[in-house]
Amino acid sequence: MIAMAWKFLLAAGAATLAGCVAASTGAKSAEPAAAPPAPVAEAEESDPQQNAGFDAAMADAEKRQLVFDDPATSLSLKGDLVQGGLVFVQTLPGAKARLDGEPVLVSEDGRFVLGFGRDHGATALLVVTHADGSIVRRALTIADRDFPVDRIDGLDQSKVSGFTAEQLAQIEADKEKKKAARATTETAPLWSAGFSWPVTGRISGVFGSQRILNGEAKTPHSGVDVAAPSGTPVKAPAPGVVRLAETGMYFEGGLVLIDHGQWLESAFLHLSRIDVKPGDRIAAGQVIGAVGATGRATGPHMHWSLKWTGTLVDPQLVAGDMPAAEKAAGGGGN
Numbered sequence: 001m002i003a004m005a006w007k008f009l010l011a012a013g014a015a016t017l018a019g020c021v022a023a024s025t026g027a028k029s030a031e032p033a034a035a036p037p038a039p040v041a042e043a044e045e046s047d048p049q050q051n052a053g054f055d056a057a058m059a060d061a062e063k064r065q066l067v068f069d070d071p072a073t074s075l076s077l078k079g080d081l082v083q084g085g086l087v088f089v090q091t092l093p094g095a096k097a098r099l100d101g102e103p104v105l106v107s108e109d110g111r112f113v114l115g116f117g118r119d120h121g122a123t124a125l126l127v128v129t130h131a132d133g134s135i136v137r138r139a140l141t142i143a144d145r146d147f148p149v150d151r152i153d154g155l156d157q158s159k160v161s162g163f164t165a166e167q168l169a170q171i172e173a174d175k176e177k178k179k180a181a182r183a184t185t186e187t188a189p190l191w192s193a194g195f196s197w198p199v200t201g202r203i204s205g206v207f208g209s210q211r212i213l214n215g216e217a218k219t220p221h222s223g224v225d226v227a228a229p230s231g232t233p234v235k236a237p238a239p240g241v242v243r244l245a246e247t248g249m250y251f252e253g254g255l256v257l258i259d260h261g262q263w264l265e266s267a268f269l270h271l272s273r274i275d276v277k278p279g280d281r282i283a284a285g286q287v288i289g290a291v292g293a294t295g296r297a298t299g300p301h302m303h304w305s306l307k308w309t310g311t312l313v314d315p316q317l318v319a320g321d322m323p324a325a326e327k328a329a330g331g332g333g334n
């Protein structure tokens with residue numbers, strides 16, 4: 001379906017180049033008697049029927065020359081168009097958005113987030129439908145990144161493979177807890193003031209590295225690790241709502257999930273102490289717990305993951321340069 005939408009939109013792009021000029025001068029329709037723009041079908045879930053509605057609406061808009069490419073005035077993107085990158089978008093109030101055909105949650109004042117996974121392809125298509133029915137399309141180029149290979153030895157083998165039935169049952173129960181915690185999100189863009197480092201220190205593990213744990217190839221590293229002594233306070237990088245605060249998770253150990261709105265979520269792993277509970281509304285910089293080495297870890301460190309609609313992205317890109325601060329000694333990874 002996405003591939004089909006691409007072909008359609010590329011064809012539409014060629015067909016409406018002439019329309020761009022008229023659109024950019026503010027002309028919306030040459031015919032005063034034309035019917036008002038039909039609303040574009042929008043829904044939470046994407047299914048073939050809804051996508052068919054979307055395609056039909058696109059075709060309809062194209063006919064009326066309401067489709068135009070990239071008027072800079074109605075769309076502002078900030079962030080990294082790169083694998084693992086997050087992009088923060090400001091458009092007009094009342095807008096709706098789709099990324100590669102999938103609906104994106106937009107706040108009433110027109111703000112939303114886009115995320116691009118570690119293995120995202122070279123292109124993406126953003127389509128924004130404004131309240132007046134006009135449609136803006138932007139073809140995005142997603143830069144490729146190289147991710148290092150990361151060999152970590154000395155992990156407790158029971159946290160790497162050869163799980164017992166009891167351990168598998170706990171891993172499964174942990175998954176269910178996380179799934180339940182991720183059932184809702186805030187519509188408000190709680191992320192809008194930006195992100196700061198929850199802990200400062202030496203970066204001991206980067207996002208996306210290919211993990212080889214005790215000699216076994218595993219899934220890529222899901223976040224960034226900062227080495228810090230056990231007990232170091234972990235501060236919320238941005239405002240949010242606590243969705244999960246659990247000790248004793250099999251891999252994560254002490255785990256806190258924070259919803260920053262619009263399906264953007266921070267996860268903090270291996271905590272030795274947790275100071276918040278589910279439902280808590282927290283401010284940027286508020287202490288949520290303390291660094292530890294619980295779960296699958298070689299030593300005390302803060303692991304921070306960021307997820308957008310289930311896609312892992314790189315926290316280091318949004319937190320920026322580490323502020324000049326005490327460089328904590330020691331610390332492990334994973």
Ligand SMILES: [Zn+2]
Binds near residue numbers: 221303
């Ligand atoms: Zn880690």
